[in-house]
Amino acid sequence: MCRIHGQFNTPARPHELTAVSAAQHHGGPDAQTQAAGPGWALGSNRLAVMDPAGGAQPYRLAVMDPAGGAQPYRLGAHITVVFNGEIYNHDALRARLRARGHHIPDRCDGSVLPALYAEYGTAFTDHLDGMYAIAVVDTRREPTLVLAVDDMGMKPLYYQHDPHTGRISFASELPALLAFDTVAARVWEPGLDEYLATKTPFGEQTMFDGVRVLPPASTLIATRGTGPRLIHRTAEPRPADLALPEAAAGLLDRLRHEVHRLLRADVPVAAVVSGGLDSSLVAALAAEAHPGLHTFTIGYKGDNWPGDERHFARQVARRIGAHHHEVELDPAAFPDLLPDVVRHLGQPNADPITLSSLALFREIRDAGFTVALTGDAADELFAGYDRVRQALATPPDRPWAPAYTDALAAVPRALREELYTADYRALLHDREPVTDRLTRHLATHDGERLATLTRFETGIRLPAYHLRRVDHMSMAAALEVRLPYCQSAVHHYARTLPAHLKVTPQRGKDVLYTAADGHLPRSVLTRPKQPFTLPVTAMLRPGTPLFTHARDILAPGRLRQGGRLEPARVQRLFTEQAQRPCDRSALAIWALLVHQLWLDRFFPADGASAATGGRADREPAG
Known part of the structure; x- marks a missing residue:
């Protein structure tokens, strides 16, 4: 697991690469390395998980001139690769590549990538099973840049292309990308509306004008003579005709296999347990292969906050024989923690769990663990959200x-x-x-309604709203989070299952509940569903640190400077929340608070916004 960065079609400047590396050092504290050539540079910040003594990046493969080739390779040609993520089938790939004559120097998963690219070219991703963001510079003939991300978008990669110079800059995190001297931070002005409408920008657009993120299952290819070309890798599953018991057994087998495989690491591994179905089943399956598994959950000091799930997490831990840890976060610390959350996210995300996630991941890392398994993505794959059930129930x-x-x-x-x-x-x-x-x-998408919703939930909302949050908050703590439900064997299988196996009039995720039966306490299987989130409505009330902090940050003078929000109407939100607390006003205040903190961090002179006719200044990232 690492952070990566680089440039193409521009001279490499070591001081600039060092600044970019420093901006994402938290995600790769174990080694910082670079490689450069005429018109390109690649860099890596390593978090050592597999083969800590090996796996030095960038990975390089020297290419010999093929005898008699019609198009001889350039003298000194190389395939150079940097990589963020985990390749879970690296052992099988290593054996195959060695059988074809390639020298793989160690047992680190990323070390197979140059030889794999040499064998299959840009189709090398077809052979990968894992989570990844990869950058390849191929100088065998015309120098070529290849960027690729995994099918679910678990490992983000942000980039900017300058159409005038052809320069491409990229990084695993937005603040690191902005540390390139040539990448200017400008507000994407429609972003506030997009953010408030969807809780974070969807698709390839970010909140920075001209900065994009690679979509899931995509490969970007660029040469010096052409601009970037984006290829979308798609594979439509074939529907399966299964009864519920058979479908649940098949799901459990696949999930168990992936959980057990994702436990393999050369560093300590733990699991996050919220007390709900999804993460609890992952932990139960992990405990089968990892006796003495350590599990972690989070709660909050003070009042008896609504939605406290710690007692369910305790029951799961007792049932599976885990060493259980409860992280208790003090709401008084929220004002100090929020700027870190916003900085590491790089752009606004209105999910209050971002704050809890960062605190939880830091505690897991401080307890001595470098890898943690979570239950993210089950709701998207198995129709767990009420909004999906309601959409399906519409006549x-x-x-x-x-x-x-x-x-x-x-x-x-x-x-x-x-x-x-x-x-x-x-x-x-x-x-x-x-x-x-x-x-x-x-x-505009024809076909079965749940299939349409699942494509949207998994292909558009999940990577933008959930997976980037998980990646950025975990890597801010130098913790690798692994996601069993996002593994190809599980998510491809989920998409083959018909709607009636996922959704009933009583509940979503029916097939997952059936698969979990017998593995979890009855209390967890029969409890009402609730989101794993911060009880922000209860915490945003007069006299609490969060309410006071939000009023200070959203003060009328600051909002007038930005020119986008009516100060008087925002103040009425606080009055409404003080008099009649509700989710509507609380989440609106939270979302506006996060957005304003983002502006304060990246655009401290935001009074000059496009909405008021000026230009936002750039803040150096770091």
């Missing part, structure tokens, strides 16, 4: 997509329009509203 003669897209918002559409200044509404005037665009996107 065929009534539109289902508008209510579904409204449920994605941090701030409902009507309230968003009340919050915006006249200048910001004018800036958005010619843009199709976000919820309308998403509704149209969903309506």
